[in-house]
Amino acid sequence: EVQLVQSGAEVKKPGESLKISCKGSGYSFTNYWIGWVRQMPGKGLEWMAIINPDDSETRYSPSFQGQVTISADKSISTAYLQWSSLQASDTAMYYCATWMAGRERFDPWGQGTLVTVSS
């Protein structure tokens, strides 16, 4: 069974850095791109970025370019999303999901990581 397991909830202060993770299992991690989706409280889904774990090629939504960094370590089948300086507006649920390049879909999804940024 293909499964994505994300790291636990985080509570951070503005200005702090953060790196959340997403570990894939049940499939060849390097065969599929993997990405991140943001959902702010009470709001819709926002496509953030994807990475090809095989060669680390990335694609970012213009809305998130320069705001976050996506990375992956294929040796441990894990993708990451990181911030260098969090803001209160980064408070959201973040989902990772496998991206089917060329077919334009996310499936399956991780369970989500809630990030809360508050002073």
Place this chain on the structure above:
Amino acid sequence: QSVLTQPPSVSAAPGQKVTISCSGSSSNIGNHYVSWYQQLPGTVPKLLIYDNNMRPSGIPDRFSGSKSGTSATLAITGLQTGDEADYYCGTWDSSLSAGVFGGGTELTVL
């Protein structure tokens, strides 16, 4: 403002049919596959339709998708109270070189 436009909400009675539209442009829907996602309250989004009109295993045939030009439609027949959820369309946008979602549609089964 989302690149893909969906109605904020739709509603219908149990047993009825409802359609949810997703409008885009030639840089996204017009030239790329469309997928649909269902997000039940408090849960993780789930793939409902892929490749415009294909259902993953386990998705009932009450759910169907279609695409014409730069618009896509999700149809749900035989509505059940358990279908109450937010529904999102998604695709790739060649101009942005990134994926995009619609703003989401809240379905209420009256």
